[in-house]
Amino acid sequence: MRKLDVLTKQIVMKQVSPCIYVYMQGCTTHLPRSIMKFPPSELHSAKSSPQSNASTKKVLVLASTSVLLLAVIPLYLFVTGARLDARSSRELGIRTGASKGIERVDRRCDVFRGKWVPYPNGAYYTNVTCPLIIDQHNCLKFGRPDTEFLNWRWKPDECELPRFHAGQFLEMARGKSLAFVGDSVGRNQMQSLLCLLAKVEFPEDISHEYSIDTTYFKRWYFPGHEFTVATFWAPYLVKSRDADLGGHTFNSIMSIYLDKPEPSWATEITNFDFVVISAGQWFFRPLMFYEKGEIVGCCSCEGSKNNITDLTRFYGYRMAFRTAFRELLSQKAYKGMTFLRTFSPAHFENGKWNTGGSCARTRPFTSGEANLEGDDLEFYLTQVEEFRAAQREGIKRGLTFRLLDTTEAMIQRPDGHPNHFGGRLLLKNVTMADCVHWCVPGAIDLWNEFLFHVMRSETRESLQGQTHEIAR
Template sequence: MKLNLLQLLPSWKNWPGTGLVRVILILLITMVFLAIIPIYLHKISPFLLVFLMPRYDQEHKLALPAVDYSHRISAITGSKRTSLRRICNMFKGDWVPFPEGPYYTNETKCVIDNRQNCLKFGRPDSEFLKWRWKPDDCELPPFDGAQFLELVRGKSMAFVGDSVARNQMQSLICLLTSVTRPLDISYILETSEHWFYRDYNFTLAHLWTTHLVKAPGVKPQREVPSNLTLDEVDHSWAAEIETFDYVIISSGHWFLRPLNYFEKGSLVGCHSCSGDEKKKGFDMYYAYRKAFRTAFRTLLALPNFKGLTILRTITESHVGDRREWSEDGDCAMTRPLARGAMELGGDVLKLYVIQMEEFEAAEREGRKKGLKFRLLNITEPMLLRPDGHPNQYGHWPHERVRRADCLHWCLPGPVDLWNEILLQMVKMESQGS
């Protein structure tokens, strides 16, 4: 049965004017109707084609916790009845050959910590630089420095965390070097690392914290326990975070070191200790959960904070003998693993699950207050990159360094993926607004 447009309108014979006038009116209404449809479809299509958030996958050995983000599609498209969903899980895929190689080198004269400058210190192989992450259901666009800087023009971004957070920030600075170089304004502000992109009025910072919560005099030695106050945030980052537009927060392997836990001024437990101090239930996992809960609640309670909070998930170390990252071992592989060749396990798996649970709780609370929480879930992609660590190539050969570095990531290297995905997340939020 064919649909006649005239059936949708009042009887055209009753319309005023001559027959010619009636025909002209009908044609004008038809043209307006046909013009509205493509405009509407153009507005919603970008959000239906690419959706960055993770979903549960029962077929893969590393099953990511289920998080329902359907409300975000409804909010973006402006229709709660929208049922069309084409999800691209940017965090599930494979590493595929990429002969063109990295975006930059150690000679690009960007900021690279010596301990991650693998090419400078003589790493003999370069194949680890010639792989690219391919999500299962879509293509990840190459990093576009000019696009990134335009999206963050007039804004500020803080990486809150330890040296792995700095690792990601330095990767971002190197990726942006193809467009412009920032000014180091740390000395002017007399504070932690701050970089300023003058042409874009964009501030980039690394706010150092080992555990997110108060850890006075935290000790680098692995044999000496440090004291954590689990119910009080680390003010070294919390005191200045309120003005930032983007906050990428992370924490992980420092919790594997010896620690004493305090709450309400009293010692409640410890890690890697014995005797009366060790109390049942107040273990490393309790401390890790409480640290993230304290950090998220701090962000939720700040009266003037309107920024986007992004949780960057924990990564596995790849010590060859599978002992803890703080023990002797190496990570001497030269190419990625195939999917399924290695499973996330042990302490890192438990810490990852805690991160996911605390993130979901913070996101639910954030929606009530109009605050956005997003997930940069790089745990699975990086699980497949044991070849991406400095290993013994973060220092000169004559320097006596007892342990290989199987925790941080060479620059350039697979850590650049984190910022490729970060760009897409910032882009999506910009479009959604």
């Protein structure tokens, strides 16, 4: 879709901010089965990329006003040039309707819109104080020489974002459970959360009690607060398998069953009170789409040569999110709060993921120094459309759906990736840069500041609602 067409669609359909995507392109080197679940498809980008005691009348007026305000949320629209290192313009401030406030959790401030400012106090923790960090994200352990990437704080335009408070988070989560469903970037967020919480209570690894695969299906328990954190590996959210008889390669075709949620999370999800959904990078592989057990099409697979309908990856992406959200809505026992975490950008420069591209910057971008393509915007629009539809249905069922929009913040952090200072993956004996995942500690800790803020806001609203009911 041409950029002009995408922007026109955004204005007409009143959507929200775009996001960086990682593209899967051409490499046929075979990947050993032992690391099949962590392909370089997650390591690349094809593009350089306060409440008053008012009278009843006043309450009614305020309620009416709130309904109007809750129908308005921010739109961030980035219009960019052809290269990551090129300056690009950004259009902000367009508003869009929603059945209930999504981004603007605090009605007085949109915490997802702002900029990074110097913060000399540094990170919440280090790799020494938190031994839970896996090598893949452990930039300090692997000798990253600069530490300036730790000395920045997100500053919303209209207010201050509260600092993460591990004690308060654990109290809110006491006796509850949280699941991250998606790919390794979701696991990246879990790593950050574990380290943030470990300052108050160190968790126990109980993964072996629930899964044989304790690398991609992790479960941690905080006994003092009876709180569980889990991660479910589901890069497509729906059921998938390798389609190539020749074995899994960096660019081999995957079969994905668009109407079947991945069983690993779908069979367990009713046990969780908070669920963070995310997915994306894997959709840039060649894909074969199945529905009702039959092939309905494919993308990047030369399907027309075999009389298979060529469908876009956006089709598969939409259907995967639709299926995932419908699964949550259809399970009567599920009472959890669902979060959609939007995509974070990759920042490859001077090449693609497999042609020597890297991310060696040591400072955040200033406003406008980000690169997006029309496809990235289309992916984001598709994602949010399905989220909104699920949110409307959720309201009917009394379920809460909330957006964690990390895009505005993370597009500004080309300095936040491991680059060559993380666990190594080799491509033909050449170490590849990781410009998709994020250093822990680092910029990704903001995602859990957002999560803490939204959870706390929802808790306050729930308590206020209960107080109003009792008063009646």
